[in-house]
Amino acid sequence: MRLLTTTIIAGLAASAAQADSLRMSWWGGDARHAQTQQALAICGEKHGHQIAAEFTGWSGHQERITTQIAGRTEADIMQINWPWLPLFSRDGTGFADLRDYDHIIDLSQFTDEQLAGGEINGVLNGLPVAETGRVYFFNKTVFDAAGVPLPTNWNEVRAAAGRLGEGVMPFEAQGLNAIFLVSTTVTQRTGKDLIDPETTTVAWTPEELAEGIRFYLSLVEEGVIRSWQQVAGEGNIELFEMRPWAEGRIAGTYEWDSAYAKYADPLGDQELVPVPMLQVADAVNDGTYRKPSMLFAISRNSRSPEAAAQIIDCLLNDPEAIDILRDSRGIPASGIAVERLAAEGGIDPNVQAAHDMVLAGNGPTPSPLNEHPKVREVFADYLEAVAYGQIGPDEAAGEIVHEINRAIRSFR
Template sequence: MKRLQKNITILLAATALASTAAVSHAAELRMSWWGGDSRHKATQEALKVCGEKHGHTIKPEFTGWSGHLEKVTTQIAGGTEADIMQINWPWLPLFSFTGDGFANLYDYKDIIELDNWTPEQLSAGEMNGKLNGLPVSTTGRVYMFNKTTFEKAGLDVPTTWAEVIAAAPVFKEKLGEDYYPFDASTLNAVMLVSNIATQKTGKDLIDPETMTVAWSADELADAIGFYQTLVDQGVIQSWKAGAAEGNMALHENPKWSRGQLAGSYEWDSTYFKYSDPLEEGNELVPVGILKVDGAQTEGVYRKASMTFAISRNSDNPQAAAQILNCLLNEPEGIAAMATARGLPASRAASEQLIEAGAIKPILKQANDIIMASTGPAVSPFNEHPDVRTVFLDALEMFAYGQIDAETAAQEIVDGVNDALEDYKS
């Protein structure tokens, strides 16, 4: 028995030594990502310092957003993908529904300091129990209001839907008929309806167990009816009115810049995208998630904004894991990457950057709202292209009066279930 234990000890020691050796030798790696110039520059610098620290060479492969999914799809299909990849969170089930499309990062927990993420954050990157994507940052939808416009109307920044609705006639009377306390057009209308349905039911759109829509058609119709109430009471512009103005992106809309559209429901990480265009003197503030009567939860839409994955075909997965850990958890990588991908999900990175003053307090405030809010786990299938198209098309038809709320809800339920059918088997 003692001899067996001794042999096992020797075997384990040898295995550990082999693992260390596998990491210690110089490796030639590739990393792919999308982004803009600032992200490209920061990532290349981070790869340089991490490569020098650990003795590896990493070839950068970067593009803009357009066409990146198609490029990665082609590479993965041919087994030619980079060792380390920036993977959009909704792409995880497209490439790895069973969890076998990427390396399981739990296999490298001795290299990657996973305790810098909460269990909930890690679960967002899991497919079939395997950690396929490590969240680079965690983002969510937060309500934002133009404090200056509300002050001009003699009102405080709203914290409830009742206050938002009550502000509409005051805006019209004191500021003008073309002033609205909130904006919810196109995709934001979908996100708003989803938030209301999640609050009322306590469920995400997708039931992860059955891979079907978790809401009944009646429950969804009720949420669509709330959206119409906002239109009818002058809280938001109608879909048709927004289309007549060209369906401009909100941050490019002069009405937003002037404060005539005084609120929205946006990603916390995009705060400056919406605050920067405001005319001088206007102040945009994030508030806690607005809840409807009878809400079971705040229904926070919280997700990994993007993930880092390691190729299942990598010849040097341990070295790739070492670089991944450096980028997200080690001081040199953290300093170089900074906030090029938003407020980091890694606790080590977040604490280091906050201490260094690299994260602006208002951005931290918006993110704190998201992290503290309640809601069911959000399925990445919410952002599947077919799911989004079905939801958008049906809601647009409703907004134009071509179908009623009940018909729109049933079309969404049926259409989303059809889009998910291929994954159920």
């Protein structure tokens, strides 16, 4: 995709000698591009800097950043996807340490947990722009029409199967959602994330993982969710693009809180609502999967890191910038930003409710390596093999643990 570049001239009252020349790169759509450029103009003027904006769509952005970082030609300020942190900063030295600029950036607007999401090896490589997490959503209209209460645990989801109307499935767990369903179940039972932060190895035993796989299979067998084979046979279409979803014949899913509109819009007058985390009977925590959706980072090669820090602080914490950017990158992580938007009624009530559930949930801080492409590939391949009867849960679990450990050993 062609790189779009524009230069924002700011700080008209400042001389060229006083101004720092900065570059900022990000991905997004047209609305995000326009809002970010407008906010950069405001922030640049306030601090007397000139900022060149470099923006693209999502496709190809990681590859471009990878090339730039390798050649030390990256922008001063970068929007970084959370799973990229260990790829670009394996030992924590890939980006500037933002704590070195805590006299400029108001880190008090972020919780310790939020800041931990941007750390590698104890170094604050990125500041979370927004935070997102997985939430259970159900079609309240379908449940109400059948006289079935919205579920509060998995036994109630199982009980809803066959009671919502002919051919109506109470839940969906296809592809990535199947992986998350298995992972959440194991996390709830063990209290551990997939990746042990101390050893950078798989924290779960094969026996623990096998139980999670059996849980997923039990939902298929009891008619709670569609089988892997059925989903594949229908073309692996995204749930929000499927007619059964739009027509209320699939009545629940497990998705990012920030993706609410994508799933609610196709339902028309039907009401999609979040519910608190569903737990297995022997859970020791919620298993909430919460992460930064993206981060702002400063290049370790920047010649003007303090100026870059001023712009980051302005984008995240300045009232004028907050009013411009709003939720263009999701519900903001900054405390002052989310309070300002909420007070102005700028957040959909269901999105806010879902986000509140994410923040209130408990569970281990997930490693970015959960979303490493090879980790996801290994999980998907063996879950598919189990679904097709080519391998049993115990053998699959052992292979998953072994293969993921091989995939991430270079990050130790």
